[in-house]
Amino acid sequence: MSAEERSAARGSRRAGHGRETQRAERRAVILEAAMQLIAERGYRRTSLAAVAERAGLTQQGLLHHFPTKELLLIGVLEARDRWDAAAAASGSWRTGTLAQLVEYNAARPGIVQAYTVLSADSVTEEHPARDFFEARFRAVREALAAALRAEFGDALPGGLTPERAAPLLVAVMDGLQLQWLLDPEEVDMPASFRDFLTLLGTGAAGEAEPGPGAGEGDREE
Amino acid sequence: MSAEERSAARGSRRAGHGRETQRAERRAVILEAAMQLIAERGYRRTSLAAVAERAGLTQQGLLHHFPTKELLLIGVLEARDRWDAAAAASGSWRTGTLAQLVEYNAARPGIVQAYTVLSADSVTEEHPARDFFEARFRAVREALAAALRAEFGDALPGGLTPERAAPLLVAVMDGLQLQWLLDPEEVDMPASFRDFLTLLGTGAAGEAEPGPGAGEGDREE
């Protein structure tokens, strides 16, 4: 009975799926639970027991998949980068894509919160994610500068070089996220980001004020 | 003997200084230690015992001045706002003042780190500093917008209204701090901020490119 219950709880083994797949699914469930909790409470206040409970196993079962809390954190960060692949991995960035990404983030406060809390937490001494974020920010700035250079050449319409615009773009995105998380009613993150693109001169300045009565484009539903 | 030792350890009571002053000095020492440690390790990883040790008293002595860890945190935040009064309290903001503030911050990574870690930490659930930062960001945006309006009227040279520029200014400052803390060699925070002021059209655009060979002004020594 208990064996059947456990088997059922894990989901019936589908044909053609080997143990590798099951293992990966289990890890994915754990990582999802960990990301949710880190977003809710921060990394340090998130206990392994709480993650395990939400993932539907015991703390010790969790430690079988991620031997330490630090390795679990790194797993979460890598998963977020995978999820975020459109922004971090491919070199095919354009400013329009960035505006879409901000739009996308504005609908997912949990993930944004996990990222905001973790990235700021990582500046503390000997934080396990410090190297990760340092490398990530550098890579993002470089990829962004390269993409801007490919699109606009040596200078953006606003006058900045791509290399000087890149850290500002990243800063605006992160800074707006913080204000928006604290006060979503007051801060219109996508609109503010479009304002910044307009300043840079890379934004679709025409689209910034689409005019009233247009029946297409911005509809949500 | 022990009474004399204790009296000596606290510093001899100077004439004209009452108990109130001693108490305030004691509190200031504790707050300084707490801010240092929060900057180094974050709020949650900072134990009361560690703060007490650095402040030169026991954990229980500390709890006499700040009955809970949360009240200590609030004390630190209020002290930072007092220290930061030039930026947060007075309504006499101008963009030149902001550039100076960024410059000033660039020389004080400890305080910037405490602020960055705490503000991001505060977005987590039921964080004791959440209300503080929500109110603070709102007040800063409003004061900034009012100052910009007084200086430039309904629209900045770059085209934005003061109310739309304000959250971007705050975002750039916070976002640059994060990147700079992680990688001070790579990120020139004051220069990037001046780039942003140039975009806004409020910056001293002439100073932005002083030209090579100038013997004055930007020297670091």
Place this chain on the structure above:
DNA sequence: GTCTATAGATTGATAGAC
């Protein structure tokens, strides 16, 4: 007002049965 002592809870991690 500061101390010693300790309560009371939670944490990350290990050992070993099944």
Place this chain on the structure above:
DNA sequence: GTCTATCAATCTATAGAC
């Protein structure tokens, strides 16, 4: 691969002597 049981450390906070 997941479980039960448990450890050792650490934390915030309280009680009471001096």
